[in-house]
Amino acid sequence: MPPASVFIVEDELIEAQDISQTLEKQGYAVTGIARTGELALEALIKKHPDLVLMDMHLAGNMDGVDTAERIRSVYKIPVIFLTAYADETLLERAKITEPYGYVLKPFDERELHSAIQMALYKHRMEELAKENERTIRILANAIPDAVMLLDHNQQIIALNDAMARRLGYDKNVFSDLSIPSDRDGLFASLKSRIKEILHSGLPVRFEEKNGDEWFEISLILITGTDGQSPMIFIQYHDITDHKRFEEQLKAEGIMQIEHNMEQFQILNDQIRNPLQAIMGYVNLDCVHYHKHITEQIGMIDTLVTRLDYGWVESEKVRRFLIRHYRYNPDNEMKSGSGKICKSELL
Numbered sequence: 213m214p215p216a217s218v219f220i221v222e223d224e225l226i227e228a229q230d231i232s233q234t235l236e237k238q239g240y241a242v243t244g245i246a247r248t249g250e251l252a253l254e255a256l257i258k259k260h261p262d263l264v265l266m267d268m269h270l271a272g273n274m275d276g277v278d279t280a281e282r283i284r285s286v287y288k289i290p291v292i293f294l295t296a297y298a299d300e301t302l303l304e305r306a307k308i309t310e311p312y313g314y315v316l317k318p319f320d321e322r323e324l325h326s327a328i329q330m331a332l333y334k335h336r337m338e339e340l341a342k343e344n345e346r347t348i349r350i351l352a353n354a355i356p357d358a359v360m361l362l363d364h365n366q367q368i369i370a371l372n373d374a375m376a377r378r379l380g381y382d383k384n385v386f387s388d389l390s391i392p393s394d395r396d397g398l399f400a401s402l403k404s405r406i407k408e409i410l411h412s413g414l415p416v417r418f419e420e421k422n423g424d425e426w427f428e429i430s431l432i433l434i435t436g437t438d439g440q441s442p443m444i445f446i447q448y449h450d451i452t453d454h455k456r457f458e459e460q461l462k463a464e465g466i467m468q469i470e471h472n473m474e475q476f477q478i479l480n481d482q483i484r485n486p487l488q489a490i491m492g493y494v495n496l497d498c499v500h501y502h503k504h505i506t507e508q509i510g511m512i513d514t515l516v517t518r519l520d521y522g523w524v525e526s527e528k529v530r531r532f533l534i535r536h537y538r539y540n541p542d543n544e545m546k547s548g549s550g551k552i553c554k555s556e557l558l
Contacts, residue, residue: 216332217241219261221252221279222294223271227317231265231294231324238325248272249279256287263312263331268295268302277302280309290335292327294319358448361434364441366406378448402429406444409433419451426455 218240222228225247232242243261246252249270256264264283268276280291290312295302306314312331315324352359352372360371371379401420409416409431416431428449435442 215239215241216263216328217243217261218328219243219252219256219259219264219289220245221247221249221264221270221276222267223247223269224267231319234321234324235328238321240328249274249276249282252279253282253286256283256289260287261289263328263335264289264291265315265328266291266293268293268299268306275302277305277309280306280311284309290331292331357450360446362406362444362446364410364443366403369443375448402446405429405431409444410442424452425450426452 218235220228220231220235220242222231222245228245228247232245235242243259244255246255247270249272252264252266264280266276266280266283270276270279274282276293280293283289283291291309292313292315293306293311294315294317296317312334313327315327349370349372352370353374355372356374358372358375358378360375361369363369371381401418405416405418410433413433413435415433417428419426419428421427428451430445430447430449432445433442434445
């Protein structure tokens with residue numbers, strides 16, 4: 213593994229050389245020395261050190277704080293400040309640049325080494341956290357559903373782009389957000405469901421209609437560890453196409469049943485009318501074949517009875533569909549309140 217590289221920004225040449233020799237003795241690679249902030253920024257275009265040691269008091273138009281701010285925003289390189297005295301005003305300005313440490317002059321070699329190691333470790337952990345965040349966002353955005361993660365106070369911890377669009381937030385914003393009190397009714401029932409899952413700890417899943425869209429909404433409680441508060445994972449799955457297809461099937465099913473019932477009635481008439489005529493003829497003059505014809509008529513009558521039974525059962529199914537799915541004979545499905553629990557569909 214190559215040694216960590218350090219760039220030095222120090223306007224005192226002798227002190228800069230002393231720092232350089234100390235660092236090399238400790239096993240670091242010194243990639244360069246600059247006496248002013250302007251020269252440092254110019255050098256960093258080509259050099260990419262792991263860390264910058266920055267004297268807070270520099271000659272030139274840019275002091276160490278100004279230079280550190282540019283390095284942080286442009287190059288994302290960690291900076292440790294070197295200072296001979298604590299200027300409160302300068303320190304307040306330095307805080308804004310989010311430095312990775314301070315080393316007072318004259319510095320102790322072990323103190324300098326420890327500060328560099330801590331800064332490199334902190335920067336490495338931050339980069340790892342950012343990479344993990346990017347990975348999570350990539351995975352979250354790979355899901356077509358709108359998803360988000362809330363804390364127990366219903367503040368948004370994370371969300372994907374699909375959810376950001378539904379919430380009306382900028383997709384680049386990833387945290388410090390809250391659920392709108394009401395956005396076209398989309399989240400109207402969500403807060404009561406959150407209270408329910410926090411109380412019971414059990415997953416919650418329900419269907420909700422918003423305008424012309426249907427959603428299957430799932431809430432899962434993620435319990436905290438080591439005393440951490442629980443979090444709630446929320447997923448909005450668009451089931452609009454499924455609902456439309458389901459409604460189409462219901463409508464077509466009832467239409468088919470009504471057609472079958474009509475055919476039963478027609479068959480009933482077509483069979484019973486000739487039977488009545490045959491029985492009339494048999495009663496008038498057909499003594500020799502009366503028994504045989506009567507048996508055949510009985511078989512046909514049994515068949516018609518079965519057709520009647522089919523008609524009755526079809527009517528039962530038809531009434532069931534009308535009662536449970538609120539089917540409108542004008543081929544329009546009524547959704548009632550707009551919310552259907554899964555238990556109602558069973």
